[in-house]
Amino acid sequence: MPPTFKVASSNTQSSRGIGHTKGTDLSGDKINHHSLDILVKRDVHVSVPGEKELYTHVAVGCIHNSAERIDAPRCHPETRRAVQEDIYGWISDGRSDGAPDPGQQFLWLTGPAGGGKSAIMGTVCDELAKRGQLAAAFFFSAYSHSLERSSKKRFVTTLASQLRQHPDFKNRISRKMLATIHQNPTLFEAGLREQMEALILQPLRDSDSGKPPTSTQARAIVIDGVDECGEDRYEPGRSKQEDQIEVLSILFEAISDPAFPFRIIVASRPEVWIRRFFTSVPGIMVTNIFLDNKYNPDDDIRVFLKSKFAMLCRRYGLNPSTWPGEEVIAKLVEDSSGQFVYAATILRFIDAPGTRPQAQLEAVLRTGTQDSSNPFSALDALYTSILRLSPEPDKTVLWLKAYQALRCSVIRHQPSAWTTNCLLESVAGQAQILLSLPSLIYLARGLDCDSLHYGQSHRIPSSIIPKIGWDTSYSFYHTSFVDFLGDPRRCGAAFPDVSDARVEQWIWERMFRVLIAGGPEVPVDPALLSTFKICFYNVWVGCMKHSRGHVVVDEDVISHCDPTAWLDIWSVQADPRSIALWRKFRHDMFILVHKNCRSYRPCHPGCKRWRHEVSRLGKDLRVNHGWTPFTLLLDRFCVKRLSLLSV
Numbered sequence: 149m150p151p152t153f154k155v156a157s158s159n160t161q162s163s164r165g166i167g168h169t170k171g172t173d174l175s176g177d178k179i180n181h182h183s184l185d186i187l188v189k190r191d192v193h194v195s196v197p198g199e200k201e202l203y204t205h206v207a208v209g210c211i212h213n214s215a216e217r218i219d220a221p222r223c224h225p226e227t228r229r230a231v232q233e234d235i236y237g238w239i240s241d242g243r244s245d246g247a248p249d250p251g252q253q254f255l256w257l258t259g260p261a262g263g264g265k266s267a268i269m270g271t272v273c274d275e276l277a278k279r280g281q282l283a284a285a286f287f288f289s290a291y292s293h294s295l296e297r298s299s300k301k302r303f304v305t306t307l308a309s310q311l312r313q314h315p316d317f318k319n320r321i322s323r324k325m326l327a328t329i330h331q332n333p334t335l336f337e338a339g340l341r342e343q344m345e346a347l348i349l350q351p352l353r354d355s356d357s358g359k360p361p362t363s364t365q366a367r368a369i370v371i372d373g374v375d376e377c378g379e380d381r382y383e384p385g386r387s388k389q390e391d392q393i394e395v396l397s398i399l400f401e402a403i404s405d406p407a408f409p410f411r412i413i414v415a416s417r418p419e420v421w422i423r424r425f426f427t428s429v430p431g432i433m434v435t436n437i438f439l440d441n442k443y444n445p446d447d448d449i450r451v452f453l454k455s456k457f458a459m460l461c462r463r464y465g466l467n468p469s470t471w472p473g474e475e476v477i478a479k480l481v482e483d484s485s486g487q488f489v490y491a492a493t494i495l496r497f498i499d500a501p502g503t504r505p506q507a508q509l510e511a512v513l514r515t516g517t518q519d520s521s522n523p524f525s526a527l528d529a530l531y532t533s534i535l536r537l538s539p540e541p542d543k544t545v546l547w548l549k550a551y552q553a554l555r556c557s558v559i560r561h562q563p564s565a566w567t568t569n570c571l572l573e574s575v576a577g578q579a580q581i582l583l584s585l586p587s588l589i590y591l592a593r594g595l596d597c598d599s600l601h602y603g604q605s606h607r608i609p610s611s612i613i614p615k616i617g618w619d620t621s622y623s624f625y626h627t628s629f630v631d632f633l634g635d636p637r638r639c640g641a642a643f644p645d646v647s648d649a650r651v652e653q654w655i656w657e658r659m660f661r662v663l664i665a666g667g668p669e670v671p672v673d674p675a676l677l678s679t680f681k682i683c684f685y686n687v688w689v690g691c692m693k694h695s696r697g698h699v700v701v702d703e704d705v706i707s708h709c710d711p712t713a714w715l716d717i718w719s720v721q722a723d724p725r726s727i728a729l730w731r732k733f734r735h736d737m738f739i740l741v742h743k744n745c746r747s748y749r750p751c752h753p754g755c756k757r758w759r760h761e762v763s764r765l766g767k768d769l770r771v772n773h774g775w776t777p778f779t780l781l782l783d784r785f786c787v788k789r790l791s792l793l794s795v
Contacts, residue, residue, distance in 0.1 A: 198326035205336045206309045207302035212273035212285040212370065216297075220287070221267040221492070224455060227448035228268055231257075231437060235272055238435055239281060239368050239411055252433045253403040256426060257415040259439030260625040261534055261587035262489025262527070265415040268439075269372040272413070281367055283317075283410050284310035288373035290533065300377050300391050304343035304398070305336065307369065311348065316367070320355035321348075344398045352407040368411045371399070375416040388537075389421045396425055417534075417587035445486035452488070453477050456495050460505050472509055479513075483628070490628050493527045531632050532642040534587060544582045545643045547572060548589070549633050549651045550658075551622055557690035564597035565617030567683040570668035572658055578670075583622065591616070592623035598686050603679040605723040612673045655691060659684075660705045666713040681714065685729035692736055701740045706754030711737075711761040738762045739790050747786040 209216035223232070238255055257265055266287070276282035284307045289297040296302055312322045328346050329335060335346055377395055378388030402408045416422055418438075426434060439445070454477060461468040484490040498508040538544035550572060554563050563571070569579040583589060600619040624630050632638050640647065661669055662684065667677050692699065715734060741758040745751045751759070775790070782788040 196326055198329035201329050201333060201336070202305060202309055202312075202326065205302055205305040207286070207296040207299070207306045209297050210286045210288065210302070210306055211310065212270060212282075212287060213277070217270070217287060220270050221264075222274065223264070223267050223271040224448075224452045226451045226455070228264065228271070228443070231268060231439065231443050232272060232275070234437060235268075235413065236275070239276070239366050239413075252435050253411050254400070254433070255411070255413045255435045255437065257413065257437045257439070258418045258422075260487065261417055261531070262487040263439040263445075264488040265417075265439065266372055267488065269370055269413070269415045273370050276368055276370070279365075280315075281365060283314055283367040283369050285370040286372070288371075288376040290373075290376035290378065298376055298378055300340060300395055303377075303395060304340050304347060308343075308347040314367075317355075321351035324351035324354050340394055340398045341401070344402060349402060349405050349407065352409070353405070366411055367409065368413055370413045371395070372415045374414055375419050375422060389419075392416075392419075393421060393425050396422070419537075420584040420586060423586070441486060445488070446481050446484075449484050449486070449488060449491050450477060450481050453480055453491055453495070456499075460499060464505055466505070471506065476509070476513070485625065485628070487625070487628070489527055527628060528632060528638050528642070531588070531629055531639075534585060535643075538585070539581055542643055542645055544585070545633070545639065545646045546651060546654060547579070547582045549639075549646060549648070550655050552630060552633055553651055553655060553694070554687060554691070557694040558598075558687055561596055561598040561601050561686055562621050563683065563687055564599040565591055565620050565622050566599050566614050567597075567617075567680070567687070568622060569617060570670070570672060570680055571662060571684070571687065573668070573670045574658075574661070576670045587625070588629055589622055589624055591620040593620050597621050598683040599679055602682040602686070602723065602726060603676075605726070606675075606679055608675055608679065612675055614676075652695065656695075656699060659688065659691065660701065663714065664705060664708045666710055682723075682726045682729060685726070685733045688736070689729055689732050699740065700743055703744050703752050703754055706741050706744075706758060707752070709754070709758070711758045715761055734762055742783065742786075742789070745786060751784075 208214050211217070235255065235257070238252070257268065259265060269287070273282055273285050286303060286306055287297075308325060311317050312325055325347050328350070332346070335343060338346075374392050374395055377392045379391070382388075396414070399412050399414070403410075403412060426436075457472055457477070458468055460466065461471065480491060480494065494512045497512060498505050500508060535541050535544055551563075551568055554568065554571075565579075573579055597619055599617075603613070603618070636647070667680060672680060714737075715730075737758055741755045742751065745755055779788075779790070783790045
């Protein structure tokens, strides 16, 4: 059973969820929403006052089986069965495990970007329509060419129009709804709350006087892509996030009304502001379904891939026993990382018109060496759009690429989220703002984090250990996102100012800022400082190896650093592995501080200070590294410089 939590009641085609088969036209269903399109486009005269006004304020393209969504993704018939059954069971009984619970009227389907949420919602709508259980639907899309697909302005009116056509509610609410519109034509310019009250809730209340519904089976209103709701431009003080919260708020107000008989299903990415809304204040019960490994996505993706490849074999006369082969399918399943978006994107590329599928598959398998064609354009567009939702997209990409670089540089004990934040933050809370991308990145436990590992020897009181990030590391949901970040033809094209060279430069700038500060720029508890310094040494050694020694420390940095703050052996002497890192750092600094000094000239003050402290605390330097008085003399006068140990 999916976890449940409480929430307060308060007064061109989307690329989301791709990876499934195309939808079919449902014009034979009882509720024919295509008639709305015909009515609006032909401008047919409507005799009932208010009816024409309502139709002209309907976002037809947002209805689940509209012409605009005819090719929208659907689940493959043999996939996503478990999550669909959970949803159908919840609609019928109030809980996805079948246990009756009429108090639960709201279900939130969520998961990482590209996990197939829209395809699931489209398939659920099709099935509910066949069963007569679909009351209304609205599919937001930020990627459509139609502005109304992403706007909230026609949200309530579109739901109202569908409810008015439903056989079980048409006679109950239609007259009151249209009379309200006729009496108040400016209602369409009112806020969503006023529209919900006037067009849906009040008609339902008036019809509730002793007239039972035609059917007793549960009905659902399905809302997909709430995280894609938003306008192109806003007045100062307004944002897309506020529009999305407004949509959720009026839905919660609706289900709080005893006259409102519908269950509501909402699908969205787990964006921070949406999660905060759902968990902020106790109130209405919400069932949460998260698309994780519980639903065996790898098995579904394997079925999906085999089915599509079999279709390609039939079309092109290929032998399915030899192409593409079980090993290739296994690799594609593994690379998909549980995300249908990857599998769907590569299959569209393989099936591109005018190409040989064998050659296209080979191109996918050697993606890293492609020169022109990009089979991941849809995926890139998805990731780019998510990143651009950040308050500062370029800085967010800089952080993400820097963290990935740190992960790849450090040989053992990956930097924890706490260490990462301490290194990269210049202002408190910066990481939370820039890395609030829960559809792409999350905190993973159980990893060999540096802070947890090195902190054990310091016997830090549990009361001061950070609650978040100490024993977790940032992880990416999907490997294709890591590929996207690292490819200059993909991420580089979208964010040209965040090159790999800029990322490396920024990492060293941050390292030097931390050196000057004697610890994190955003202060931490003094009892944690020793652990941070060992984590810093660990990252330093990895980055120095990655940069191959091509690092120059500015004289101002050297002059403003206090070497005693970083060369205190007492902070690391209890742990032999920590001492080894400290010695490498000490060795590197002995050499780096001298890089700016010139032949036969006095060393600058910062170099003299650092070298004095290093020599005082590390008399074993000459013995351990084979330095002789003559070697040091040649280095002193810049005749033959010493080499870095970390390279």
